[in-house]
Amino acid sequence: MNWDDLKYFLAVCRMGSIRAAAAELNVNHATVSRRINNFEASLGQRLFERSAKGYTRTKIADEIYQESSHLEERLSTVARQIAGKDNSLSGDIRITLPDLFARGLLMPAIAEFCKQYPLIHIEIIDSARLFNLANREADVAFRVCEQPPEYLIAKQLAVMHRSCYMARKLLPELEQESWLEQQNWIGWNDKMRRPVGKIAREYPRFDSKHKITSAVLQAEACKNGMGIAVLPCFYGDLEPELVRVPPYSSEAKYNFWLVYHPDLRKNAKIQTFVSFMIEQMQVQKPLIEGEKPMPVNLPLL
The missing domain is CATH 3.40.190.290 (D-Maltodextrin-Binding Protein; domain 2)
Structure with a gap:
């Protein structure tokens, strides 16, 4: 599983739409849409229900969200500790x-x-x-x-x-x-x-x-x-x-x-x-x- 895929996935989960996630990540919305579609294809699972109101997580997406959030937190801890030693x-x-x-x-x-x-x-x-x-x-x-x-x-x-x-x-x-x-x-x-x-x-x-x-x-x-x-x-x-x-x-x-x-x-x-x-x-x-x-x-x- 690619960490970059998880970053896009987490952004859509938190923001609730492709455009909002794109603005959060400072990328084109087409890039976010493509990464989400590729991520779903690689897993063979549908992660979001699309509607006019936005993107809603499926049950499997809820499980992935919980685990990937923990991973994000651990990676951020490592990054902060490294940054904390910068003189x-x-x-x-x-x-x-x-x-x-x-x-x-x-x-x-x-x-x-x-x-x-x-x-x-x-x-x-x-x-x-x-x-x-x-x-x-x-x-x-x-x-x-x-x-x-x-x-x-x-x-x-x-x-x-x-x-x-x-x-x-x-x-x-x-x-x-x-x-x-x-x-x-x-x-x-x-x-x-x-x-x-x-x-x-x-x-x-x-x-x-x-x-x-x-x-x-x-x-x-x-x-x-x-x-x-x-x-x-x-x-x-x-x-x-x-x-x-x-x-x-x-x-x-x-x-x-x-x-x-x-x-x-x-x-x-x-x-x-x-x-x-x-x-x-x-x-x-x-x-x-x-x-x-x-x-x-x-x-x-």
């Missing part, structure tokens, strides 16, 4: 992070790291999905969560704050009595049409209009006057076309972490990158935690 400051580092965090926060620091260590090559996966670090889907992850899994080494970089933003071009409208009260939230989806917590209590009279599931697109909608957006302070405060809404306060919402696998604690380039980014994020911590003075040129409610 060179060259080669690749695979990083995963939500794309919102790149602009203005992480990317400038990563670019500076690359200048200082030109033999280290960075691969960035912009996704909010929790990649499996044990299987080396990534070497280092920047995550927003309450607490990372205990089996990972985690460094809390900051407590991420959020605030309410409006388009800067609409600032003159604040001088009109009750104008702000008549504005609307830009919601996320049906279940999250309105924010909750401190922010919601400060602006209880806002209606909820529009639903946009991307923070980047919410910011664009906000800049174009579609409503009030709740955004991370590190993003909204750096955006010149946005400004906080009175009373300009922020709310602690999520913990921001850097995590990696313990097997890489002695890998020279990983540890160099981790130390560098921790130092850089300490400089950015006030921005992440919303420590921005109230603009003196804006009117109070």
Whole structure:
């Protein structure tokens, strides 16, 4: 049995479709389809039931999935242990992070790291999905969560704050009595049409209009006057076309972490990158935690 066949098989099992598996493996979908068909032919067994909803594992596929997952884990352990003994400051580092965090926060620091260590090559996966670090889907992850899994080494970089933003071009409208009260939230989806917590209590009279599931697109909608957006302070405060809404306060919402696998604690380039980014994020911590003075040129409610 070819390990490459198992890689394609596992990807389809986890993603549920050929196209999703192809995107995960960064290959053409025809390649994945061909490898699955060849794998089924070599086994003489049908591994998936095809339908418009995707690929569903058969009973024999369930058995193969369990065994091949264990094999994948053992091979990943060997790979991590070998990588953990790497003392060179060259080669690749695979990083995963939500794309919102790149602009203005992480990317400038990563670019500076690359200048200082030109033999280290960075691969960035912009996704909010929790990649499996044990299987080396990534070497280092920047995550927003309450607490990372205990089996990972985690460094809390900051407590991420959020605030309410409006388009800067609409600032003159604040001088009109009750104008702000008549504005609307830009919601996320049906279940999250309105924010909750401190922010919601400060602006209880806002209606909820529009639903946009991307923070980047919410910011664009906000800049174009579609409503009030709740955004991370590190993003909204750096955006010149946005400004906080009175009373300009922020709310602690999520913990921001850097995590990696313990097997890489002695890998020279990983540890160099981790130390560098921790130092850089300490400089950015006030921005992440919303420590921005109230603009003196804006009117109070």
